[in-house]
Amino acid sequence: MKEIIFSSEFFNATDTLECGQIFRFEKKQEGYLVISRDKACLVKTVGESTIITCNESDEGYFTNYFDLNTNYANIYNLALNSKFEVLKKSCQLGKGVRILRQDSQEMLYSFLISQNNNIPRIKSIIGKLCEKLGDKKTFLNYEYYAFPTFEKLVCQNEDFYKQLGFGYRAEYMRYLSSELKNGLMNELKNCNANQVKARLLKIKGIGEKVANCACLFGFYKTDSFPVDTWIEKIYREDFNGQLTNPKKITQYFESTFKENSGYFQQYLFYYKRTLQGK
């Protein structure tokens, strides 16, 4: 077993996990059990340290996953010195937030499920999906299930997904799975944010918001700024925004925050959602 010890100043386990970017984690007595693909680790923040416990062979994977080689002090200071009061407050509340480098396919499926849905229910649906189709694994004394491969997902019919509570999103699973089967990931290699987004928008069930979330959380395009109902709220109330078209709101933020769009979006999202109840 390997322990990765990191300063908690810009890496707080709760901030990073509870800010809505990841749906696969459980609070345990020893910390958070975090699951990605078929791997798991334990994360906890104690005083000035955040400690990741994982298998020796996964050290590289989780170092990258938690984005440990990016300097968040720079990002934080830019937010703190911005002209927007709400961003200053947001980054102070969410100082310990990091943008996770999650698995692209897992994020595509997860945010496909997320549409017009709430976070507890998204977590529950994804959990059931993994339990049904993912390989059973063990880490320390915990049992968990890997995220299913698209090869397994593409074989299921709509009724299967409906029984798990997917609702009208059940048919979207089929479109995404068949795109993956036909080599979508290969097409998206070496693409920039706009190219990834444009390609994803051709898939039925993926719109502006899901495409942006996939770009940011699954392809680590930090110049993406997803706009959901919470961000629309903050745009109206705290940025005195007049635009009503979410696509234009995205463009406004992306041209304002540029390569830091994704980080600032998470600060803002976490802030608004924390203040107004989950």
Add this chain to the structure above:
DNA sequence: TACCAGGTCTGAC
């Protein structure tokens, strides 16, 4: 009961 959740699609203008 009505409304909402990390929205998207369709069809009408």
Add this chain to the structure above:
DNA sequence: GTCAGACATGGT
């Protein structure tokens, strides 16, 4: 190009 209404489900 914009906009209203439909769409499954469970929580409040």
